[in-house]
Amino acid sequence: MRLSKSWIIAKKDLKSFIRKKTILYTVVALPLLISVLFPVVLEISSRKSGGVSAAALPTLLPAFAFFYVIIPAIIPTPIASYSIVGEKIEKSLEPLLATPTTDGEILLGKSLAAFLPAIVATYVGAAIFMTLIDSVTYGKLHYLYYPNWEFGLILLVLSPLAATLSVELSIVVSSRVNDVRAASQLGSLAFLPFMGIYLASEIGLISLDTNTLLIIAGILAAAALVLFRVSTATFRREEILTKWK
């Protein structure tokens, strides 16, 4: 596999996405909103009613942090859907498949184009989030809560795995539908399990400590591996030209 070929495909797709306002808003607005919203809510509540106690903060903040697993699960969906369903609609897959490029190189290019913006947006959002949270909690905690090991684990392991899973699911979904919006909606189901984990932690069913995060990472890795097999089997040129509807 030649990474240079995949990069040519990814670069072209990224160039196209920059022109799509709906995709651009998802990539920029979602992480920015979440990164600013939680610290602002904490700050406002502490100004009005004393806010969350110093003892409760270390329980509350990991739940907030889990949104940096949810964000990379959401962002790749519209990008990957547009990238593949868009090509189906424009009927541009056949000339692309006729180039001296392997199926794997095309698939990797398409995946990178969806994965990279999600990860970059998540990391930029996380940097803003950590800075703002530290600034609003330092007065109560008297130490900088972020960065910490759990958040490191989320950003370096769980976020990329969530983004990978979302990309793979979008590829499989895109092969079966002919509408970018439908593909995007179906693909966005990828974030539901993560939302479930977040809610479970909020109501105290689970604690998002290092051990729980490692278990989640293991499950994500296994699911990503299964979906990788399914998506590579789906993204074969003969399959695309003869079976994709």
Added chain:
Amino acid sequence: MIETENLTKKFGDLTAVDSVTLRVDEGEVFGFLGPNGAGKTTTVRMLCCLISKTSGDARIGDYDVGNEADSLKIRKTIGLVPDNVGLYEDLTAYDNLDYYGKLYECTVSQRKENIERFLKMLGLWDKRDVVTGSFSKGMKQKLAIARALIHDPEILFMDEPTANLDPESSKVVREFILDLKKQKKTIFLNTHNLDEAQRICDRIGILNTKLMAVGAPQELEQSVRGRTTVIQLEYVNDQILGALKKLSPGNLSSDDKKVTIEVADPEKQNPDIVEAIVGAGGRVVSVNVVGSSLEDAYLKLVREST
């Protein structure tokens, strides 16, 4: 240059292409004629290594179709103009070609040179910075041809390149194909258009799942047995028709003032026909011999195969 032997493709129980054996030489324009669903696109897709063959052999130059290691080399050697142009409508004409130039591993200078050359040849140079979404069908088709040529391939596969184009755009595309022929490119042309095939193809293959016939357009025309003699008369009566039937020619049809007869050898048979008409009291106004056309040959072969 292109060779197939018993090339077959099955989709489940359906045989899309059945034991096709053909050879296309270097610098030849080969037309592939056939009705919808005849297997033309499937054949091209197999030869372009886009789909697998079920059985048989095929070679493009020195490479084996179906050999995984040769697939990339084949795709580097060929250019494909698919039946759907499939351009990136949010990219400019230049960016579309530049993207494919990169995928075909052209150097920066090759890309620059070829993009300019082909866009100028096809009259699109002034539109190079316009997004292709705003292009007409004809312009898109021309750009798709330029895209297939960006890496200067030796062999060009074209699937219905003039379908849905207005007569003027079709003419530009046909003339461009003839230009490519002068440059000794090998062209495999799928088409429904008999007139187009007759004008630009050196040889034609008629496909209806099976390859029904291969030959130069004139050879195929002549392969349809017999020609037609059309005789205009002052009047046609039973005596004249009776006299003609005694000659036992081929199919005979008539109206008030015209007799149409299928003849195998007009030069030998027409004098006897005229003599019989005159002998029966008929008065001949004119005698015309109408040769069979490629259309006759095509329709006959396709009908025979169904």
